[in-house]
Amino acid sequence: MTGYARTDGRKGIRNVTVVVYLVECAHHVAREVVQAFRGEEVHLLGFPGCYPNVYAHRMLRQLCTHPNVGAALLVSLGCEGFNRADLLAEIRATGRPAGTLVIQETGGTRRTIAEGREWIAGALRQLADTPRADFAVSDLTVGTICGGSDATSGITANPAVGRAFDLLVENGARVIFEETGELIGCEQIMAARAARPGLAPELIACVEKAARYYTTMGHGSFAPGNAEGGLTTLEEKSMGAYSKSGSSPISGILKPGDVPPRAGLYLLDVVPDGEVRWGFPNISDIQEIGELIACGAHVTLFTTGRGSVVGSAISPVIKICANPETYRRLSEDMDVNAGRILEGAATIEEVGREIYGRVLDIAAGGRTASEVLGHREFSLVYKSFEPLGPACLPG
Amino acid sequence: MNEPTDARLLRLHSADNVLTVIATLEAGETIRVGGDMVAVAARLAIGHKVAARDIAAGERIVKYGAPIGSATRAISAGEHVHTHNVQSDYIPTFARGEGAHYEHAQP
Numbered sequence: 475m476t477g478y479a480r481t482d483g484r485k486g487i488r489n490v491t492v493v494v495y496l497v498e499c500a501h502h503v504a505r506e507v508v509q510a511f512r513g514e515e516v517h518l519l520g521f522p523g524c525y526p527n528v529y530a531h532r533m534l535r536q537l538c539t540h541p542n543v544g545a546a547l548l549v550s551l552g553c554e555g556f557n558r559a560d561l562l563a564e565i566r567a568t569g570r571p572a573g574t575l576v577i578q579e580t581g582g583t584r585r586t587i588a589e590g591r592e593w594i595a596g597a598l599r600q601l602a603d604t605p606r607a608d609f610a611v612s613d614l615t616v617g618t619i620c621g622g623s624d625a626t627s628g629i630t631a632n633p634a635v636g637r638a639f640d641l642l643v644e645n646g647a648r649v650i651f652e653e654t655g656e657l658i659g660c661e662q663i664m665a666a667r668a669a670r671p672g673l674a675p676e677l678i679a680c681v682e683k684a685a686r687y688y689t690t691m692g693h694g695s696f697a698p699g700n701a702e703g704g705l706t707t708l709e710e711k712s713m714g715a716y717s718k719s720g721s722s723p724i725s726g727i728l729k730p731g732d733v734p735p736r737a738g739l740y741l742l743d744v745v746p747d748g749e750v751r752w753g754f755p756n757i758s759d760i761q762e763i764g765e766l767i768a769c770g771a772h773v774t775l776f777t778t779g780r781g782s783v784v785g786s787a788i789s790p791v792i793k794i795c796a797n798p799e800t801y802r803r804l805s806e807d808m809d810v811n812a813g814r815i816l817e818g819a820a821t822i823e824e825v826g827r828e829i830y831g832r833v834l835d836i837a838a839g840g841r842t843a844s845e846v847l848g849h850r851e852f853s854l855v856y857k858s859f860e861p862l863g864p865a866c867l868p869g
Numbered sequence: 870m871n872e873p874t875d876a877r878l879l880r881l882h883s884a885d886n887v888l889t890v891i892a893t894l895e896a897g898e899t900i901r902v903g904g905d906m907v908a909v910a911a912r913l914a915i916g917h918k919v920a921a922r923d924i925a926a927g928e929r930i931v932k933y934g935a936p937i938g939s940a941t942r943a944i945s946a947g948e949h950v951h952t953h954n955v956q957s958d959y960i961p962t963f964a965r966g967e968g969a970h971y972e973h974a975q976p
Binding site: 660705709 | 881938955
């Protein structure tokens, strides 16, 4: 297996060129640039807001310098608050081809689209010569998320992902789980898995913050005593989601854009810090996937019971269907049928190994269902974070 | 180890004292739990739980290898394990509100 060698020492499993709008007003022009390259690895990202935001800048910097990204074209209207000069300099510092088009300076829609397409064509020619390097499991970063969950998620797809996570960690990969709002009730169990004593209270604090944030937002999906689908307690419901993390020690906590410093299992804290503002911690699964990718995820394992169809810009999404009936209905969108566990046709161990094998296939250049179907979803909205505390990462 | 061989019940972790129903069980059907045959008292849908062995009142309910609550009374092997005989051990940081919302305790 080989990967694309990057100057920071990381390696990519894709060689994507990203076109990035820096305000919603530049979205159409950026999309038109991308549309000329259907079938190529040219993906659209962006941030809609006109006001600057430290989190959004950091997200786009981490995404544009992600190991799966080879080149980046920024598309600015010209008057928005995003610091396009800094972002461009940060991308160029990594040696990647990078450019900026400012619509107000270029002379309008048509001229900017034409110049953008010309720039991308040049970048694609340059990327054809990207050096390759040996790629091992220990070069991989893998994230996981659950979406469209039902009563089967926590007994099939999620524990199977947990098994795959254990195998990945055993082989030296970095793996990341998240959704602290759906870990309420698991904090003590999680804290007991902390790799260092100082990390345990930080893990608990993450979940407490999530509970506080969701409560303020009036979000009702964390109600206790919900007996639907056989769930008896909130702890049980959370454990279903938590089982995606497997059984490795927890090496650290990340916030969006933090890259795990070494092999192991990490918790990504996606809930904003400080007073509640900007809205819900996650407006959809898509932004969470983007946050996992900003932490370096080459691949995301997405478990679903009801059936999601999404993929992502930059990094492939492997969809693992928990419910055998959903799988039959949406099989074209699924990569792994974990519902077989319910039917007695496979064990968690077998599906866990299948997921692990699928990750390696995708890393070696195989394509996920969502890639084949053209899914390249992306979403980024305002958030605020404080830097990680000193106990959060291994020394 | 005496694993239940009933294909309609799933043990998620070796430490678990509950099994998950993975095919709907109708009232009157019998299931094999820990070597014993137990009659199903009432219909159990996919995702519900039965006791893998006799569980004493106050004993922790373990699923996924982790405690998910405590038995409020004695539960016999094969019996339905749910809100009628289990309560949350939810950590004291959070309190259960009347309206089924978790409320964060004042710092």
